[in-house]
Amino acid sequence: MSSLTTALDATDLSALADSIKTWGRELGFQQVGITDTDLETHERYLERWLAAGHHGEMDFMAKHGYKRTRPNELIPGTLRVISVRMDYLPPEVETTKVLGQPDKAYVSRYALGRDYHKLIRKRLARLAQYIEDEVGPFGYRAFVDSAPVMERALAQKAGLGWFGKNSMLLNPQAGSLFFLGELYTDLPLPVDEPFDSEHCGSCSACRTACPTGAIVDDKVVDSRRCISYLTIELHGSIPEAYREAIGNRVYGCDDCQLVCPFTRFTRASHERDFAPRHDLDRAELVTLFAWSEEEFLTKTEGSAIRRIGYERWLRNLAVGLGNAPWSETVEAALRARLAYPSDLVREHVHWALERQREKRERLIAVSRKP
Numbered sequence: 177m178s179s180l181t182t183a184l185d186a187t188d189l190s191a192l193a194d195s196i197k198t199w200g201r202e203l204g205f206q207q208v209g210i211t212d213t214d215l216e217t218h219e220r221y222l223e224r225w226l227a228a229g230h231h232g233e234m235d236f237m238a239k240h241g242y243k244r245t246r247p248n249e250l251i252p253g254t255l256r257v258i259s260v261r262m263d264y265l266p267p268e269v270e271t272t273k274v275l276g277q278p279d280k281a282y283v284s285r286y287a288l289g290r291d292y293h294k295l296i297r298k299r300l301a302r303l304a305q306y307i308e309d310e311v312g313p314f315g316y317r318a319f320v321d322s323a324p325v326m327e328r329a330l331a332q333k334a335g336l337g338w339f340g341k342n343s344m345l346l347n348p349q350a351g352s353l354f355f356l357g358e359l360y361t362d363l364p365l366p367v368d369e370p371f372d373s374e375h376c377g378s379c380s381a382c383r384t385a386c387p388t389g390a391i392v393d394d395k396v397v398d399s400r401r402c403i404s405y406l407t408i409e410l411h412g413s414i415p416e417a418y419r420e421a422i423g424n425r426v427y428g429c430d431d432c433q434l435v436c437p438f439t440r441f442t443r444a445s446h447e448r449d450f451a452p453r454h455d456l457d458r459a460e461l462v463t464l465f466a467w468s469e470e471e472f473l474t475k476t477e478g479s480a481i482r483r484i485g486y487e488r489w490l491r492n493l494a495v496g497l498g499n500a501p502w503s504e505t506v507e508a509a510l511r512a513r514l515a516y517p518s519d520l521v522r523e524h525v526h527w528a529l530e531r532q533r534e535k536r537e538r539l540i541a542v543s544r545k546p
C-alpha cells in the first residue's frame with residue numbers, strides 16, 4: 177500500500193469519513209461503516225472454530241495464518257477498513273413458498289442473478305476513486321468475499337450489525353439478506369462505534385429451524401452439517417445422513433435467515449444484476465436436471481452457481497429429486513442419468529431412484545388398502 181501523500185488533519189479526516197458514507201450510499205450501498213484492524217476477539221473465536229474442525233474441507237479457512245484476522249498482515253500499511261453492506265433480495269421473489277414445493281428447486285436467494293462479486297468490487301473501486309479525487313493517491317484494496325477477510329467481524333466492528341445466533345450479521349432495520357464488502361485503506365479515518373448490542377434475546381428460531389442441526393451453539397455453525405457447505409463447498413459425496421434433510425435446496429440454504437424475525441425488515445433490491453435469471457427462483461427440479469453441460473455453462477455464465485461445476489450441480493439436483501414426491505417424470509429423469517460418466521453423479525442418482533421406488537411402493541400399498 178502506498179501512503180497518503182497529503183497530510184490530513186483530524187477535521188479533514190472527519191469530513192472525509194462523512195463524505196465516504198454519502199458517496200457509498202450514492203453508489204448503492206445501504207450502509208457504510210469504518211473500523212480499525214483489531215480483531216483479537218474474533219481471532220480467538222476463529223481459532224476455536226477451526227480447532228473443532230467446523231470448517232470441514234474448507235482448508236482455505238485455516239491456510240493463511242493470521243492474514244485473515246490481522247488485516248495489516250494481509251495488506252501491510254492497512255490502518256482502517258471501510259465496510260459496506262448491500263441488500264440483495266430482488267422484489268417479488270418467493271422464499272418459503274418454494275421451499276414448500278418439493279418438486280421445485282430452491283436456490284439460495286443471493287445466487288439467483290449475476291455474481292455479486294464483480295458488481296460490489298466495481299462499486300468499491302468507484303468509492304476509492306472518489307476518495308482519491310478528494311485527497312490524492314492513497315493506499316487501498318477492495319475485497320468481496322474473495323480473500324482471507326473477516327468480513328462479518330469487520331462489519332460488526334464498523335457498526336453495521338450484530339452476530340445473530342445463526343452466525344450471520346444482523347441489522348435491526350434490514351435483517352441479514354445483504355452482501356458485505358471491504359475497502360482496506362491506509363487512511364487514518366475516524367472509526368465508528370461497533371455494534372455491541374445484541375437483539376436475539378430469547379429467540380432461537382434459527383437453531384430450531386435448521387434442517388440439519390448445523391447451528392451447534394449460539395453463533396457457531398458446524399459447516400460439515402450445513403446445507404450451504406454440503407451443496408456448494410463439499411466436492412465429494414453428500415453424506416447420506418443429511419440428504420433427506422436437504423429437501424429441495426440445490427444450491428445453498430437460507431432457512432436460518434428466513435425464519436429470523438428481523439428478516440421481515442428486508443428491503444427489496446432493485447439492482448438489475450440481482451434479478452433472477454432463467455427462472456432460477458421457481459424452476460422445477462426436473463427442468464434443471466435436464467440441462468446439458470453446455471446449457472449449464474451458458475446459463476450460469478456470470479453467476480455464482482457456476483463455481484460448483486456441472487457434476488456437483490447434477491449431484492445436488494439428484495438429491496432434490498430423491499426427496500421429491502414420486503412421479504413417473506421424476507423417475508424417468510433420474511433413469512436418464514444412470515449412465516452419466518461420473519461416479520459421484522451416478523451414486524446420487526441411485527440413491528434418489530431408491531427413494532422414488534420406496535415412495536412409489538408406499539403409494540401402491542395405500543391404494544390397495546380396502
Ligand code: SF4
Pocket residue numbers: 342385386387388389390391397401402403404429430431432433
Ligand atoms: S444455512 Fe441452512 S443448514 Fe446452514 S446453518 Fe443455516 S439453516 Fe442450517
Ligand code: SF4
Pocket residue numbers: 340341342343346375376377379380381382383432435436437438
Ligand atoms: S432467528 Fe432469532 S436467534 Fe436466530 S438470528 Fe434471528 S433473532 Fe437471532
